[in-house]
Amino acid sequence: MRKFGFLVHPLSYEDVIRYEPGAVGKGKPLIRKILEWMPAYRVSDIVGVRSITGKEVSGHFIAVPLLPDQWLELPRAEAVQRVINGAKVAIELGCDIVGLGGFTAVVGDGGVTVAEECPSIAVTTGNSYTIAAAMQSLFRGAKELKIRVSSAHAVVIGATGSIGSACSQILGNRVAKVTLVARNATRLKNLTHAMQPHVSAQLDWTVDIRAAVRSADLILTATASTSSVVEPEDLRPGAVVCEVSLPHDVSRRVASERDDVLVTEGGNILVPGKKLNFNFDFGLPPRTALACMAETMILTLEERFVNYSLGRGINLDKVLEIERLAEKHGFKLAGMRAFDKAVTEEQIARIRKRARAARALAARRRSPGGIVVQGT
Numbered sequence: 001m002r003k004f005g006f007l008v009h010p011l012s013y014e015d016v017i018r019y020e021p022g023a024v025g026k027g028k029p030l031i032r033k034i035l036e037w038m039p040a041y042r043v044s045d046i047v048g049v050r051s052i053t054g055k056e057v058s059g060h061f062i063a064v065p066l067l068p069d070q071w072l073e074l075p076r077a078e079a080v081q082r083v084i085n086g087a088k089v090a091i092e093l094g095c096d097i098v099g100l101g102g103f104t105a106v107v108g109d110g111g112v113t114v115a116e117e118c119p120s121i122a123v124t125t126g127n128s129y130t131i132a133a134a135m136q137s138l139f140r141g142a143k144e145l146k147i148r149v150s151s152a153h154a155v156v157i158g159a160t161g162s163i164g165s166a167c168s169q170i171l172g173n174r175v176a177k178v179t180l181v182a183r184n185a186t187r188l189k190n191l192t193h194a195m196q197p198h199v200s201a202q203l204d205w206t207v208d209i210r211a212a213v214r215s216a217d218l219i220l221t222a223t224a225s226t227s228s229v230v231e232p233e234d235l236r237p238g239a240v241v242c243e244v245s246l247p248h249d250v251s252r253r254v255a256s257e258r259d260d261v262l263v264t265e266g267g268n269i270l271v272p273g274k275k276l277n278f279n280f281d282f283g284l285p286p287r288t289a290l291a292c293m294a295e296t297m298i299l300t301l302e303e304r305f306v307n308y309s310l311g312r313g314i315n316l317d318k319v320l321e322i323e324r325l326a327e328k329h330g331f332k333l334a335g336m337r338a339f340d341k342a343v344t345e346e347q348i349a350r351i352r353k354r355a356r357a358a359r360a361l362a363a364r365r366r367s368p369g370g371i372v373v374q375g376t
Contacts, residue, residue, distance in 0.1 A: 003059055004296045005098040006060070010035075011067075011247050013031065040088075046061065048277055049271060053301075055329075060095065066082065069226050071104075074107070097305050100125045105126070123307050128322045129298065129319075130244060131314060133294075135171075142217075142218060149174055153178075154177070155216040157219065158181070159180035160187045162312045162314050163222040167244075169316065171201070171220070182207065188207065209229055213236070218239070223245055230250045237359050241254075262343075264338055267291035268333070269289055272329060294326065
């Protein structure tokens with residue numbers, strides 16, 4: 001049976017404690033130092049990934065145990081070496097392909113050096129299927145809130161990254177206007193000029209996240225930020241926000257302060273296989289994986305042991321291909337979730353109702369003959 005490996009790391013101190021209860025009561029400086037000392041290791045055996053075609057594969061989760069900010073603080077060469085060490089564990093375990101999860105896909109050059117240093121195993125970041133799943137999630141949210149996609153204003157935060165730029169290009173041929181947002185103005189300007197001839201939507205760009213999201217119907221976040229970048233007071237009533245990256249980009253205050261916007265996690269995938277067992281709790285419901293994990297499984301089922309999604313640029317043909325292969329093997333979008341919890345049909349109906357009321361009130365405020373009630 002062909003095998004895959006997938007690199008993981010904790011996203012927070014709470015994750016460390018969930019994985020290792022013995023860490024309870026230990027100070028954060030000590031936990032950080034222990035993580036720095038720990039080598040990559042096998043976390044669990046994944047069994048029962050069974051395609052609807054009948055083919056079955058297995059795999060391993062492999063930890064490269066650093067927190068997000070530790071990944072960003074490391075010198076680039078040392079961070080990449082940590083990822084290479086994780087890939088070498090996958091080779092020792094007999095895996096045919098290794099997927100890079102979380103910041104192991106972000107640091108350095110997006111897996112290119114890892115692939116060069118580990119030629120005996122195929123490497124992928126899983127970004128192609130992550131992009132396909134993100135688009136499916138965003139458009140599902142738009143459908144739930146009855147947003148007409150063709151006339152919508154979309155904002156992509158993290159637009160100069162590999163996932164953000166590909167999503168911007170896809171949205172550029174689906175919506176009326178796309179605003180590209182990132183930290184580097186020069187890169188944003190260059191990306192906008194390069195992309196505009198190839199999309200039908202009007203493009204603009206800004207480094208001001210708050211200004212951008214205030215007029216947006218659809219928002220997609222794909223950043224490498226370790227803290228929230230979208231706040232509740234900035235969102236338009238009835239907006240749909242799709243979070244692609246982890247840790248979360250959307251402030252948890254949105255859950256309690258804005259009952260008129262729909263937030264959804266972008267990359268949760270239901271994996272086929274009645275006896276599937278990850279033997280590891282990474283915070284999602286049974287049989288649910290992140291799209292980047294699922295891409296590694298799909299390529300293993302296909303025996304496509306090639307370097308697939310690597311580097312800063314994404315081939316949109318691969319996004320379409322992996323989406324088609326996912327359907328072939330029975331992978332599909334999982335139930336909607338936000339802030340690590342399931343989003344129920346009742347919640348969606350309530351958000352839809354609140355958004356409709358908020359929009360109507362805003363329209364009355366703008367109308368010269370409308371009734372304006374201050375403070376309501």
